[in-house]
Amino acid sequence: MLPEDxxxxxxxxxxxxxxxRRLSPVELTQSYLERSKQFGSKFNAYVTLTVELALQQxxxxxxxxxxxxxxxxxxxxxxxxxxxxxxxGYPTTWGARPYAEQxxxxxxxxxxxxxxxxxxxIGKAAMIELAGGLGxxxxxxxxxxxxxxxxxxxxxTCGSSSGSGAIVAAGLANFALGSDTRGSIICPSTLCGxxxxxxxxxxxxxFGVMAIAWSMDKIxxxxxxxxxxxxxxxxxxxHDSKDHDSLPSALSxxxxxxxxxSRPLRIGRLTNVFPDADPxxxxxxxxxxxxxxxxxxxxxxxxxxxxxxxxxxELVILIEAASAFSELVQSGRCAELEDPLGKINGYASLEFSxxxxxxxxxxxxxxxxxxxxxxxxxxxxxxxxxDTVAIPLKPPPERAERRPRNRQRGNSMQPDAISSLCxxxxxxxxxxxxxxxxxxxxxxxxRALNDDRVIAAARLFQKHTDWHTKHPSVA
Amino acid sequence: MKKKSERVLPKSTEVSRREFGRRVAFTVAGTALTATSxxxxxxxxxxxxxxxxxxxEQAESSLPAEAQAEVEAKLQHxxxxxxxxxxxxxxxxxxxTVTSHVRMLEAIRPIPVGNSDAPATVLQLVDDxxxxxxxxTSIRRKKTAPPKRE
Numbered sequence: 001m002l003p004e005d006x007x008x009x010x011x012x013x014x015x016x017x018x019x020x021r022r023l024s025p026v027e028l029t030q031s032y033l034e035r036s037k038q039f040g041s042k043f044n045a046y047v048t049l050t051v052e053l054a055l056q057q058x059x060x061x062x063x064x065x066x067x068x069x070x071x072x073x074x075x076x077x078x079x080x081x082x083x084x085x086x087x088x089g090y091p092t093t094w095g096a097r098p099y100a101e102q103x104x105x106x107x108x109x110x111x112x113x114x115x116x117x118x119x120x121x122i123g124k125a126a127m128i129e130l131a132g133g134l135g136x137x138x139x140x141x142x143x144x145x146x147x148x149x150x151x152x153x154x155x156x157t158c159g160s161s162s163g164s165g166a167i168v169a170a171g172l173a174n175f176a177l178g179s180d181t182r183g184s185i186i187c188p189s190t191l192c193g194x195x196x197x198x199x200x201x202x203x204x205x206x207f208g209v210m211a212i213a214w215s216m217d218k219i220x221x222x223x224x225x226x227x228x229x230x231x232x233x234x235x236x237x238x239h240d241s242k243d244h245d246s247l248p249s250a251l252s253x254x255x256x257x258x259x260x261x262s263r264p265l266r267i268g269r270l271t272n273v274f275p276d277a278d279p280x281x282x283x284x285x286x287x288x289x290x291x292x293x294x295x296x297x298x299x300x301x302x303x304x305x306x307x308x309x310x311x312x313x314e315l316v317i318l319i320e321a322a323s324a325f326s327e328l329v330q331s332g333r334c335a336e337l338e339d340p341l342g343k344i345n346g347y348a349s350l351e352f353s354x355x356x357x358x359x360x361x362x363x364x365x366x367x368x369x370x371x372x373x374x375x376x377x378x379x380x381x382x383x384x385x386x387d388t389v390a391i392p393l394k395p396p397p398e399r400a401e402r403r404p405r406n407r408q409r410g411n412s413m414q415p416d417a418i419s420s421l422c423x424x425x426x427x428x429x430x431x432x433x434x435x436x437x438x439x440x441x442x443x444x445x446x447r448a449l450n451d452d453r454v455i456a457a458a459r460l461f462q463k464h465t466d467w468h469t470k471h472p473s474v475a
Numbered sequence: 476m477k478k479k480s481e482r483v484l485p486k487s488t489e490v491s492r493r494e495f496g497r498r499v500a501f502t503v504a505g506t507a508l509t510a511t512s513x514x515x516x517x518x519x520x521x522x523x524x525x526x527x528x529x530x531x532e533q534a535e536s537s538l539p540a541e542a543q544a545e546v547e548a549k550l551q552h553x554x555x556x557x558x559x560x561x562x563x564x565x566x567x568x569x570x571x572t573v574t575s576h577v578r579m580l581e582a583i584r585p586i587p588v589g590n591s592d593a594p595a596t597v598l599q600l601v602d603d604x605x606x607x608x609x610x611x612t613s614i615r616r617k618k619t620a621p622p623k624r625e
Contacts, residue, residue: 361594
């Protein structure tokens with residue numbers, strides 16, 4: 001078993017050792033597997049460990065590298081995949097009881113691409129049932145129970161890529177894949193103190209991935225650093241004719257150039273988002289931006305434009321999810337879901353009319369243009385990663401009463417809804433810890449297809465700070 | 476001819492970009508719903524926080540009469556179809572859920588759109604990037620067997 005600090009190394013450092021044959025992919029895989037077996041259940045982080053496949057891939061990687069066939073920075077690096085990604089021969093449960101026995105006889109495109117890059121799949125990560133596609137009220141809305149935050153197991157990881165967040169935070173795998181329809185990578189990455197990225201819509205194939213909302217679903221990396229996210233995105237991005245919304249190669253492929261900073265980054269600090277959030281979240285972002293300013297970035301305040309972004313994002317998801325899960329809803333099998341809201345929400349969503357759906361989609365184009373105009377002045381927009389520091393698994397009654405009311409009062413300006421609705425890339429990275437040792441995050445979002453800019457901003461920050469090197473004491 | 480991408484507002488309404496923004500803001504403020512309704516179901520979907528309290532609070536606040544009538548009609552319809560599958564508690568939650576849906580629609584419906592403002596849902600004619608420039612050949616879809624679910 002390798003020492004813990006090795007398991008928390010970023011991809012670039014591990015891959016240098018693997019390439020130089022100072023680190024064995026087999027030993028690395030066995031160490032992550034051992035750690036996953038030991039601690040995975042403590043966090044309810046996994047649905048399945050793919051032990052046989054992992055060892056087979058690890059031995060193949062070792063043999064190839066020894067023979068001089070090094071495939072690139074992901075060769076020999078173990079990862080986990082959210083359990084909505086099809087992996088041939090293993091269960092793909094979508095985190096939901098009605099699909100507990102489901103298997104596919106093919107791999108999702110992203111799994112194929114990571115295999116081609118030489119990465120090693122060690123397990124399927126736990127998730128909120130149907131990735132929250134039919135709604136949910138509680139953290140335990142999952143086939144595998146509530147996913148616990150490695151920083152404090154009385155608290156939730158956030159969702160829906162819950163297991164992916166816990167796995168990376170706890171060092172059970174080097175990186176994970178998550179999915180993000182509206183915040184499902186950004187939120188758990190932030191609350192777990194890791195680096196997470198939602199790529200531009202259409203850049204990463206969703207073939208072989210459970211759909212919630214075809215026009216909003218994205219697959220992205222959750223890892224130790226923004227640099228790791230860039231390396232992973234390079235491997236998984238690119239056109240796929242099997243995904244209807246996949247962009248052509250010229251737009252979808254992503255060549256990550258880690259040191260490409262030709263001019264100072266122009267950063268817009270969003271001043272009208274999360275107005276009711278804990279002040280420590282905003283001050284952490286202000287401090288982070290001071291670091292970036294010292295590093296040469298130009299920072300100025302800006303406001304998100306007004307508009308029914310939240311409503312549009314939410315309605316698109318509700319309507320598309322009702323169609324995506326129509327078989328489950330109309331058969332009545334949604335009653336088998338864990339969550340009270342998930343059991344009924346699909347019925348309500350079947351009541352939306354076609355004319356309403358088209359109106360939303362027409363307004364969406366206006367909203368997209370409104371937000372796009374902001375990027376004439378800025379390369380990236382910055383905001384807190386989330387509006388919450390930590391979410392208790394079981395909140396005390398008085399907090400359960402109070403918290404949602406606080407949230408609803410002024411938090412309509414949520415960057416997640418806006419960027420998800422408009423298909424914009426975003427990255428969140430840890431930028432501080434509060435007095436209770438919970439990680440706080442800063443998120444950057446950019447114009448569609450400017451994925452390199454969000455990575456550049458986060459990388460610049462991580463170059464001058466060490467928040468991303470901190471990890472919880474798992475044992 | 477002006478490029479289509481430069482036109483951000485409906486021709487038919489002749490509304491300036493600023494006016495559009497104002498109308499949108501007015502619409503949002505006028506319906507007095509954003510924070511409430513949006514947080515509720517958005518959190519449910521996005522994988523964030525619980526929603527039941529929010530939905531309850533939304534249901535308690537009033538809707539315009541027309542919107543309330545719509546809630547009742549939708550509720551009747553959904554309960555007529557699926558009511559036999561639902562408990563009393565689920566029917567109460569259904570009312571709150573339908574109410575929150577109608578609230579959100581009320582924020583979107585008044586936004587003016589013109590005849591030529593196409594929705595963000597388009598049919599892609601070409602699904603194979605390697606297809607030739609001749610449209611008649613490029614629209615031929617690759618026939619692949621649908622993946623099997625075991």
